[in-house]
Amino acid sequence: MKRYWVRKVSVVGVAILGLLFLTLPFISVTNAATIKVGLITDLTGAAFVSAKDSADGAKLAVERMNAEGGILGNKVELLVRDSALKVDLGVSHARELILDQKVKLIVGPISSGVRLAISDLCRKHEVPLIDGIGGSVSLTRDRGHDYFWQSANDTDGESYTAAVGCSKFKDVKTMITLAPDYVWGREEVDGFKRAFKKLRPDVQILENFWPKLGEKDYTPYITAMIAKKPDLLYSVLYGGDWINFVKQATPYNLFKKMKVMCFAEASCQQGLGKEAPEGTWGFARAPAPSIQTPQMNSFINAYKEMIGKWPTDTSVTTYDAFMIFKYGAEKAKSTDGPAWVKAMKGATVETLRGTITFRECDNLSNSPEYIGPLVYDPKYGYVVFKPAQAIDTTPARLTCEEVMELRKKAK
């Protein structure tokens, strides 16, 4: 009988100890506050490759933050949601992240349309939304507000850079443009034409070509473009579209028949590898291998080790967006939206791309945009900017008064 009780007590004792052992880590975690941050991105559909790069950049940012003690001594938890390029889905995820998960920050998504809708929700609930992708000017102009922050270039800054690059081709007299037929593509070309007309009024734009986003076969465009006999092509095709275009244009010797200035984000250059036409010029938001800073070199190596591939522009700008939030929270000594916004107004922040400053009136950063000739680099296995020149995009901005006037009209 005694032996029976000894055995029973031992079993119960071991069980209690086991339970304590299992629950202790959770008890300690719940005692320490966790700061939740959200990334809404378009992992389903045509934007998957950029969205995945964005998610990988966010993952590395949060891992590095936690390795350095988190934000204000609290662990950071990343919540990733897939908006699948759909406005309703993006809004529903934003609502869930803000109201149920109580996130302190939202970054993303790829689609400017989805971002616009989420932006209104963030304003209502006083949660900062940092756009680390770069996109439509509406987000910082008529639809802008205190809780929307632009840490990469908008379409005006980007197209201004391309115009500056194109203006350097002194022997060019005629040109054509090529852009995907949706809001972003249209804004890029409009911005380019505005800036280029001032820089080079002597150049005639012969035609604007508008293939649909996701066009599979550019052959009819290529032959029509060659038939125009322009001196220069300005292209803002990206991702799989640019790869398709290059592969189909090469047998027609298009790249030997005209100068080319293209949107040269890394994911499509990585896809093209050695097949990318050398000698063309590119412009991009964050060409990682060509930005020579110790922070960038350390980021590139850490990213390659963690993800298994080289980072793209989107990986860099998303990483920066999360680090900007950390900087603001530490400056404000708080992660609450109003305090964070107050601390960040007009702030100057160190990023992988160097130091950037947010303009106080509209939270638009003076992020540089890069141009340069594209040259194959065997280390990376794709064409990179050699050398990259950072262009100051601030001349492309509207003045604060003009922005406020637009916002007043929009109300």
Add this chain to the structure above:
Amino acid sequence: MTFVTFVNQFISGATYGLVLYMMALGLTLIFGVMSIVNLAHPSLYMLGAFLGYFIWFSLKGYFFSFWLSVLLVGLVVACAGIILELFLRPLREHTEQILFTYAFMYIIADLVKMFWGGRYYTLPRPPGLDGSIIVDGITLPTYNLFIIGVSLLFALLLWLLLSKTKLGKIIRAAVFDREMVAMLGIRLPWLFTLVFGIGAFLAGAAGLLAAPMGSIGVGMDAEIMVPVFVVCIIGGMGSFLGALIASLIIGEVYAFGILVLPQMAMAFMFVVVVVILIIRPQGILGKS
């Protein structure tokens, strides 16, 4: 417009149309015989491109490795198509079939993401087909000519299969009267599985054949979804010749639209689609 520009643009239009036709062939076959609108067809095409990339690179160095890859990819994707058909078999309603193939589309997309996602892949043109022929100022990329030839060859082989063989006669009889064919002792389910397998084979082979002309990446299925269905619908669902005529009309209208008024090229194409559907709602060679 000079003569050279006209011919260049005409050939561009034909290439555009016939690449679409190659992608649409399997879909037309499956609908024509089984009356199944297979929304997963573009996914099988994408699967073919991804599998093709890895199979071709694994076989590199062997003689005719590209052609062997096309065959192997076609067979693997045909197996995937057969699995899809086995699941589809109990579903008799069109809405059920559409929903099921739609779900399958997402399953394939997620599998592709899991195994290969996160970057774009590109295939070089196969040796011997990587140059161009220039005739009187008209540039003709050899791979484009090859694709035109392959599309027409596939169409011819399918026509021969359906018109000149015993199997083709059985398939055509099954389209006309399923019950009668079943009463003659022919196992219809296996016949349909075979047809679905051939359709999937064509989708997979088209995926690899079209890959050297562009990129391989997640989302390439969605890119071809609309144009491929447009070709099938305005050609008349199930009609090979109708799909061929439709693809050529679309290709040429699009090509000359780009030359004349680029900002309206897409609109021109869909105006033609609307006009055809108003005049012949069943499609150019479709049966009402």
